[in-house]
Amino acid sequence: MRFKHYKLQLLLRVLLLALTVYFIARIGLNQAYYGTLLGLGLLFLLQVWLLIRYMEHTSRLYLRFLNSIKYDDFTEQFSLSGDGKTMHEIAQRLNEVTNKFREVRTEKEAQLHYYEMIFQHIGTGILTYKPDGSILLLNNAAKKLLKIGQLAHVQELESLSPELALGLQQLENGDKVLVPLRQSGEQATIAVHVMELSVLGDKVRLASLQNIQRELEEKEMEAWSNLIKVLTHEIMNSVTPISSLSASAYEEISSYTDTALEEITLLREELQEVGQCLHTISRRSEGLIHFVSDFRNLTTISVPKITQFNVTELLQEIRLLLREQLAQKQVQLEVQYPHQHMLLSADRSMVEQVLINLTKNAMEAVQDQPKPKISLSASLDQRSRITIAVSDNGQGMTEEAMEKIFIPFYSTKKSGSGIGLSLSRQMMRLHKGTISVQSELGRGTTFLLRF
Template structure:
């Protein structure tokens, strides 16, 4: 029989137990019913056990409830029906607490997944790790930057850049640094900022890493352009009247000399001719300087790219036709490779053609005194999934001290060079959202890489 009240059930069990105990005493007093008395004693022990177990049911219920909280197991429902109104309220309280915990846990999980989505979606590389180098979190931007699928220890990045590993492990809270990394054909300028905090007795370092190579190049080019504008403006303002006045004075002296030839002595005529020659020299040099300045003004007047989609194979064919005669005349072996052959580029075809022609002419000049001269023009998808075009040669190469300066305006190693070809090329690539880099091993190999 199932009673609806814990209290009534408990009282009935006590009454039954008491009756059984009296029965035991009665049987013992008879002195002849020992077997029945033994069975009665066993029944008493069983009834005591059942009463204790029945009373401790609330303790077991409370223990299960606390274990649910301890182990974050909020899937249980506590059923204590049929034991009275007080137990019904206990059940309601237990289940209400469990429901509240479920809501809190769901909110925390939603918040966690929201933050994870934001962290993984953000374009800046983020890494959280311990002082010993153990990585707690790495986002997709970091995996893309380092070309990895997972990272367990910061030390595993040594193959990418030992300097970066040393900096990450030594950076303190609030510090930042700039690290240059040569990654195959790419030059990366990594700006690293560190924040340190404590979570559950764990010291965690969170670093943000951003490649600012493009921004640095853009600032550098803009600075050069501003300087060139100022210099060309001032020089043009000063030289133009000098050139004009020298021309005017030369004309006046010519007319004066023709009209007064008979009046001058031989010495005066010589002096007059010297003055004319001096004025002609001034005019010639000022005109040359004006032409020089006008040439460098091109650095600030690059047209905006007219983007179109075209096959790289077509671009290479056009360049090969234009340069074929000069290449053959210099006895140069030319090799062209495209992988995959179907690569298409979104760019201004004429501007990119101009850049490649300039690079090939530089290579032709570089291999003038090289045995078995060779120039290679290749296009491929680099490790970061970006289209790259490369011009290689086996010429004299560029020493390291000079390599860092080849893209600076006016800098040249050629006797008759202007120093604007590579600078123009760099600006053209910048307008395409790309970069141009140079690598060289003197007397072995020199490579200029255009990355889009």
């Protein structure tokens, strides 16, 4: 029989124990009842053991509760429905505490998942690592920016960029550094900002990685545009009157030298020489004005008129437009048309102009080759962006030339003005696209347009 009250059960056990002691005392050491005495002794020991075990029942209950906290297992449920009101209330309170722990853990796990989702989807690359270089977290933006998978140590970035790996290890709290990075022919400048945090007594470094190449290019082009505007304005103001005056003076002298007046016969040769000089000044002034006007184009590109057109048709048109020039220079043009129906939303005339500039540059780059060849192709890259490539089998370029090739006024050709590729980059930027170069000495050059 099991009583439903803790005190009654305890009282009953004590009474039974007292009765057993009483009978043992009554029997005493009478040898006639030796077997009965032995039985009562064993019964006494059993009752003492059961009493101790019953008294430890509450201790075992608390021990189970503490173990559930220790091992973070809050699925444990406590039930003492048959041990009275007090014990039932104890079990109920323990269950309430366990449920509260479970709710807190669930809430923290939900918050952790929420912050992890934000961490992974934030647009800025984030990298957390220990002072020894062991990487803790690397978000998707950082993987996409660096074009890598999982990393275990900062030192693994050395193959990608020694400056980046060294900077992450040496930068202190609050330090910033700009790191150049070149991948797949695309030049990037990574702004690295490091902060040092203390998490549960351990130091953790958090580095933000952001590609600021577009912003730098925009500031660079803005500075060049402002400089070009000032220079062209001043040059035009100075050269235009000289050109006009020299042309007028040349016409005036020409009218005198054409007459047969006797008094100027002796001066005719001298006047003709002066007229020729003035004509040269006028012609060179007009050439300078035309030259300056070309540079003005860098600052006067119109807004693109976006239309949708077929890339295959665009490549066919480029081939047709340059057919005569390619034939004259005996350059082979190989066009690889896309396998699928590829539509591009852009300003067709601007894209044509960029492709014509790149193809003409390639024609000059291969003119000294025994079998000059240019390749024109279109495809989709890993991010499903339309990519048009212009390749040649020329001599290629040095690393220094690739870094400066898009700077205004810079040219690798003796007769180049240095504005063609600058204009092309401006046009691609207006399309929210990029133009990059891949080259190796002795193996040719490839320009990539990514839209």
